[in-house]
Amino acid sequence: MLNSVHHIAIIAGDYERSKKFYTEILGLHIIAEVYREERDSWKLDLALNGQYIIELFSFPGAPARPSRPEAIGLRHLAFSVTDLDQEVASLTSKGVSCEAIRTDPYTGKRFTFFSDPDGLPLELYEL
CATH class of the missing domain: 3.10.180.10 (2,3-Dihydroxybiphenyl 1,2-Dioxygenase, domain 1)
Incomplete structure (x- = not known):
């Protein structure tokens, strides 16, 4: 188990x-x-x-691995956050670009994506 x-x-x-x-x-x-x-x-x-x-x-x-658009394999790594707006502002202030905030139609929760330095998709998911 x-x-x-x-x-x-x-x-x-x-x-x-x-x-x-x-x-x-x-x-x-x-x-x-x-x-x-x-x-x-x-x-x-x-x-x-x-x-x-x-x-x-x-x-x-190490060879490059495609991550977008929607390549087969690990899709992204998601981090839970309490205040999505605050975390996006913090990342933006450090030079990290985030996608527009979206709302999950099934859970009603807000989320956004950004990338690490190698283009690995990362997600912030508001709890």
């Missing part, structure tokens, strides 16, 4: 740029950072509100 999602793994095109985005812009906290010499790869473990959620990797020469 499954208990929960343990983590999401992301491969960054530019490790330092993505590290800055996920820590300084989104506010995730670093749990551990390890350089794996045999792979010439960094691994950064990140937490949100004390819960481990993202492994950020660097792999030299």
